[in-house]
Amino acid sequence: MSENTNYKSKEKRLEEKERVEADAERSYAVAKMKKAHKLIEDVEKLRKHSALQSICERVDNHIQNVMSLGGVMHKSEDETPPTQGTVFGEAIESIIRIYNSIRYDIQKTLEMKDEDLERLFPKLQIKTTSDHLAVVGLLNMSDQLLDMRIYCERMLA
DSSP: OHHHHHHHHHHHHHHHHHHHHHHHHHHHHHHHHHHHHHHHHHHHHHHHHHHHHHHHHHHHHHHHHHHHHHHHHHHOOOOSOOOTTSHHHHHHHHHHHHHHHHHHHHHHHTTOOHHHHHHHSOOOOOOOSSHHHHHHHHHHHHHHHHHHHHHHHHHHO
């Protein structure tokens, strides 16, 4: 009877050994996959790094332009609404084109869906029916551009 018990315990040990080896192989395979995914993520991050830095620089430059235009408009004695065809109207249109270009770059670089971009950075409109509304719109744009910069910096980290 002791021979039969030894045989069963030997058999159990072999089964346990096979189970442990199989678990070890699975764990090793999972570790290799995680390492491969990490390498892919690092390459993707590196690929986007220079694009994000460029976006940050564009945002900084555009914030300066937006704030300058807002300041000049605020100090201006001209009561003419900044509509299309006026000096301020044309400047605002240029500001809006660049703003839309920056939004597009962020969306493409970070591979965002339209809904995600809209949720994070709702598209702004600048009302040109009066100088005051236009200046407020420019301030709002400046705030959102700063948020965009902060978001891109977070992606760089």
